Amino acid sequence: MGFDTLDVTVDEGVATVRLANDPVNAISQEMRYELSEAVDVLQEDRVRVGIFTGTPDVFSVGADISLFEEAQDWTTAAFRKNSKVLGQVFESIETIEKPMLAAIEGTCVGGGLELALACDVRLVSPAATLGFPEHNIGLIPGLGGCSRFVHLVGPGKAKDLIFSGRLIDGEEAEEIGLAERVVDDPDEAASEYAESLLSKPPQALGLAKRTVNTARDADLQTAGFVESLAQSTLIETADHKEGLEAFREDRDPEFTGE
CATH class of the missing domain: 3.90.226.10 (2-enoyl-CoA Hydratase; Chain A, domain 1)
Structure with missing residues (x-):
């Protein structure tokens, strides 16, 4: 291009x-x-x-x-x-x-x-x-x-x-x-x-951005609901599991965006 x-x-x-x-x-x-x-x-x-x-x-x-x-x-x-x-x-x-x-x-x-x-x-x-x-x-x-x-x-x-x-x-x-x-x-x-x-979990960064933008534009109840939904999505990701394992093993996590 x-x-x-x-x-x-x-x-x-x-x-x-x-x-x-x-x-x-x-x-x-x-x-x-x-x-x-x-x-x-x-x-x-x-x-x-x-x-x-x-x-x-x-x-x-x-x-x-x-x-x-x-x-x-x-x-x-x-x-x-x-x-x-x-x-x-x-x-x-x-x-x-x-x-x-x-x-x-x-x-x-x-x-x-x-x-x-x-x-x-x-x-x-x-x-x-x-x-x-x-x-x-x-x-x-x-x-x-x-x-x-x-x-x-x-x-x-x-x-x-x-x-x-x-x-x-x-x-x-x-x-x-x-x-x-x-x-x-x-x-x-x-x-x-x-x-x-680049070393951070991509989905967490993306949903943090979306949640903060929502909090800026919406009422507190709506923003809190979106925040909860974002967290419930992230807790099921491979990157979250990798972060937990890396913490237990005292090493740097390797996030893939999955």
């Missing part, structure tokens, strides 16, 4: 999706469809962990401004249909039962930040620049910048940053809950993080 705006590689269970649309990794129409194809790669059984990254100078500036100029001639229905392509990409990243990491250096704004929000863990350079400047063209962050952002930073901070369009660095992103880790080299840190996850 060939890509023009992305560099997609799979190495020993880790899939890396590098945004490669020079010069600023704008999410063009072509990249939207290629991201959809990249998600197909992430869904493959050989992939255990996914990483989204950019370049040292820019993760992504978000949508190509020419797209909004083109959209002036669209109907509202046509705009929603077009937006659905990228929206489904973000939803797939958020719901796939595998850890998805975002390694962020440089500029990460607008749709680029919305891509990062769809990931599970964001590893950010202290000097990164993050935010939502959509108000400059009379819009709002429309593909998770409002709906996902609020879950991470709370309604007050979300509204403050969206209203003002203020850009923040990696240190402040961690302070408000937008970044999970601030690291000097996000690419290296993400690779090390991903490698550490």
